[in-house]
Amino acid sequence: MATKVWDKQNDQWTEEIDFLQSIVAKTELIETTKWGGIVYTYNGKNVLGIGGFKSYVGLWFFNGVFLKDEAKVLVNAQEGVTKALRQWRFDSKDTIDEKLVLHYIAEAIQIEKDGKSYKPEKKEVIVSSFFQNFLKENSSISEAFNLFSPYKQKEFIEYIDIAKQEKTKLDRLEKIKPIILEGKGLNDKYR
Structure with missing residues (x-):
């Protein structure tokens, strides 16, 4: 058996x-x-x-x-x-x-x-001041970004924030602008 x-x-x-x-x-x-x-x-x-x-x-x-x-x-x-x-x-x-x-x-x-189930605590997404400033300066991107789930928002935030040099951060911001405006997640192509 x-x-x-x-x-x-x-x-x-x-x-x-x-x-x-x-x-x-x-x-x-x-x-x-x-x-x-x-x-x-x-x-x-x-x-x-x-x-x-x-x-x-x-x-x-x-x-x-x-x-x-x-x-x-x-x-x-x-x-x-x-x-x-x-x-x-x-x-x-x-x-x-x-x-x-x-x-x-x-x-x-x-x-x-009885419908009891454990709900894991959701970790708050911490947005760096660099990324917050970017969103403030680009209202259409900010609106599109806010439509994403917290998980997908976190992917974008981490993608930018793990870069050490400001030049790299700026390059990455340019790369993700069209992705955000299209409503696609950063890693959707891999899913």
């Missing part, structure tokens, strides 16, 4: 992955493959995933930050980096408590049904 995913790490966890998949199959979640791994969804939203690693097989909850974790089994894989995802690690099939796993999955599904 184990889906062949990721790499040979899963070969050592075939029995555990099969068992976890059989537990999840008792729920209303839909199995799919994303990023080369086993992922379960509810209404198209990622709820949990399963995968084998070097020293453990993991069950992770995409919105695990909202789980009560009464049994204290969840870990944040990268403290300070990972915000919402939480892992539950097992080192053998014997350590997988089916009833407890089903309890956590039911809670994760309810979280999804």
Whole structure:
């Protein structure tokens, strides 16, 4: 039953992955493959995933930050980096408590049904005085620039601000003027 995913790490966890998949199959979640791994969804939203690693097989909850974790089994894989995802690690099939796993999955599904999801903090785009002056002097470019998403605005700002010499900045400004006026993002040709 184990889906062949990721790499040979899963070969050592075939029995555990099969068992976890059989537990999840008792729920209303839909199995799919994303990023080369086993992922379960509810209404198209990622709820949990399963995968084998070097020293453990993991069950992770995409919105695990909202789980009560009464049994204290969840870990944040990268403290300070990972915000919402939480892992539950097992080192053998014997350590997988089916009833407890089903309890956590039911809670994760309810979280999804309730529409809870972690929204990352948006970082404020800091516009240099050099770029602000450029926009003030060119109202049509400023208007077109303000129509871009913050992400695309940030691409333009960084493109200008990483240049060290003013001559390079001015050359780059000349290059991006027509791109901004056309309503195209700086890196749209690569997307």
